[in-house]
Amino acid sequence: xxxxRGAAKIKIAPLAGLLFxxxxxxxxxxxxxxxxxxxxxxxxxxxxxxxxDKNSRDPSAANRNVKVSxxxxxxxxxxxxxxxxxxxxxxxxxxxxxxxxxQRVTRDDRGxxxxxLFGRYTAYQxxxxxxxxxxxxxxxxxxxxxxxxxxxxxxxxxxxIQLGSGSWDALGGVVATYQTxxxxxxxxxxxxxxxxxxxxxxxxxxxxxASFQYRLWPQTLGGGVPxxxxxxxxxxxxxxxxxxxxxxxxxxxxxxxLFLSPGxxxxxxxxxxxxxxxxxxxxxxxxxxxxxxxxxxxxxxxNF
Amino acid sequence: MTGIWRSTxxxxxxxxxxxxxxxxxxxxxxxDGLACPFCAYGVEKQLKAVKGVEKIDxxxxxxxxxxxxxEGAVFDEATAKxxxxxxxxxxRGFEKTPRQETGK
Numbered sequence: 274x275x276x277x278r279g280a281a282k283i284k285i286a287p288l289a290g291l292l293f294x295x296x297x298x299x300x301x302x303x304x305x306x307x308x309x310x311x312x313x314x315x316x317x318x319x320x321x322x323x324x325x326d327k328n329s330r331d332p333s334a335a336n337r338n339v340k341v342s343x344x345x346x347x348x349x350x351x352x353x354x355x356x357x358x359x360x361x362x363x364x365x366x367x368x369x370x371x372x373x374x375x376q377r378v379t380r381d382d383r384g385x386x387x388x389x390l391f392g393r394y395t396a397y398q399x400x401x402x403x404x405x406x407x408x409x410x411x412x413x414x415x416x417x418x419x420x421x422x423x424x425x426x427x428x429x430x431x432x433x434i435q436l437g438s439g440s441w442d443a444l445g446g447v448v449a450t451y452q453t454x455x456x457x458x459x460x461x462x463x464x465x466x467x468x469x470x471x472x473x474x475x476x477x478x479x480x481x482x483a484s485f486q487y488r489l490w491p492q493t494l495g496g497g498v499p500x501x502x503x504x505x506x507x508x509x510x511x512x513x514x515x516x517x518x519x520x521x522x523x524x525x526x527x528x529x530x531l532f533l534s535p536g537x538x539x540x541x542x543x544x545x546x547x548x549x550x551x552x553x554x555x556x557x558x559x560x561x562x563x564x565x566x567x568x569x570x571x572x573x574x575x576n577f
Numbered sequence: 578m579t580g581i582w583r584s585t586x587x588x589x590x591x592x593x594x595x596x597x598x599x600x601x602x603x604x605x606x607x608x609d610g611l612a613c614p615f616c617a618y619g620v621e622k623q624l625k626a627v628k629g630v631e632k633i634d635x636x637x638x639x640x641x642x643x644x645x646x647x648e649g650a651v652f653d654e655a656t657a658k659x660x661x662x663x664x665x666x667x668x669r670g671f672e673k674t675p676r677q678e679t680g681k
Contacts, residue, residue: 310616311665314623354663403612454612454638494638576619
C-alpha cells in the first residue's frame with residue numbers, strides 16, 4: 274500500500290506546474306495571465322475566477338484522473354500610479370481517481386489554498402491618442418496558507434492533491450502591453466522558484482504567455498464609453514522543472530506544455546465578464562506524466 | 578389688486594431663479610493612453626474626486642474628457658494633470674471653453 278501511494282505521488286507530480294499556470298493572477302484584458310495596464314492610484318479591482326482543470330490522459334495502467342475546480346479571488350490595489358499590489362487566494366477542490374490494488378480509489382480535499390502576493394511596477398509607459406504601451410516587472414511570494422498535511426484512509430495525500438505546498442515560493446517576471454482602441458497585445462515572461470517543504474519540492478516553473486484581443490463589437494466606435502466585446506486568443510508555454518523528493522529528482526515529473534486559449538470578454542467601464550478554455554496543443558512531459566485535457570477559465574472583474 | 582399681487586409674486590420667483598442660476602465652467606482635456614472602457618473608469622474617478630467637479634464626460638474614441646466645474650471652484654491645468662496622472666494616463670491638452678449658464 275505504501276508503495277502504491279508513493280507511485281501515485283511521483284506520477285501526478287508533473288501536474289503541479291500546470292495548476293500553478295492556470296491559477297496565476299490575472300489582470301486587465303488577458304484571461305490567463307497578468308497585464309501591464311494601470312490600476313489607478315487608490316483604486317481597487319476585484320476579480321473572481323472559476324477554473325476547472327481536467328487531467329485524465331494517463332499512459333500508465335493506473336488510469337489516473339485528476340480534476341481541480343477552483344474559485345480564485347484576486348484583489349488589486351493601486352498604491353501609486355505606477356505601483357500596484359495584488360493578492361490572490363484560491364478555494365480549491367482537488368480530486369484524484371485511480372486504480373489501486375484492483376479497485377478504483379478516490380482521494381480528495383477541498384478548502385483554502387496558498388495565498389499569492391505580488392507587486393507590479395510600471396517601469397516604462399508611452400501614451401498616445403487611443404493607444405498605450407507599457408512594460409511592468411513584477412515580484413511576489415506565495416505563502417503556505419493552504420493545508421499541506423491532509424490525510425485520508427490511505428494516509429497522507431500526495432503533494433499535488435494537497436491544497437497548499439507548505440513552502441514559501443518566489444515569483445517574478447515582466448509583462449508588456451500594447452493597447453489600442455481596436456485591439457490589444459500582451460506578453461509576459463514569468464518564473465516561479467519553489468522551495469522545499471515536507472521533503473518535497475515542486476519543479477520551478479518558467480512561463481511565456483501571449484494574448485491578442487480584438488474588438489468584435491461595436492465595429493465602429495461612437496461617442497462616450499461604449500462596452501466592448503473582445504474576441505481573445507492566448508498562448509501559454511509552460512516549462513516545469515522536475516520535482517525533487519527526498520533529495521532526488523523525480524524522472525516522472527516536469528516537462529513542457531503549449532496551450533492555446535480562445536475566449537470572449539465583455540468589457541464595460543465598471544466590470545468585465547469573460548470566459549476562455551485552455552487547450553493543450555503540445556505536451557512534452559517527462560516519464561509517465563499525466564497529461565492535461567483542458568482548463569476552463571471563467572469569471573468577472575469589478576472596478577472600485 | 579389681484580393682478581398686482583400676481584405680478585409681484587412672478588417678479589419675486591424670477592428674481593429668485595436668476596439668483597440661484599450659476600455659471601458652470603467647462604474644460605476640455607485631451608488624455609493620451611485611453612484605449613478601453615475599463616481604463617476610463619479610473620480617469621472619471623480621479624477627476625470626480627476634485628472639489629467642485631460636478632460632471633465628467635469621457636469620449637474614448639477622441640481621447641477627450643469634458644469636465645464641468647461649479648462656479649468659483651479652482652480647476653487648473655496642474656489639478657487636471659495630477660488627476661489624470663494618478664489614473665495612470667497622460668494629459669496632453671487642457672482647454673477652458675466658454676462659460677455655460679446652468680440652473681441649479
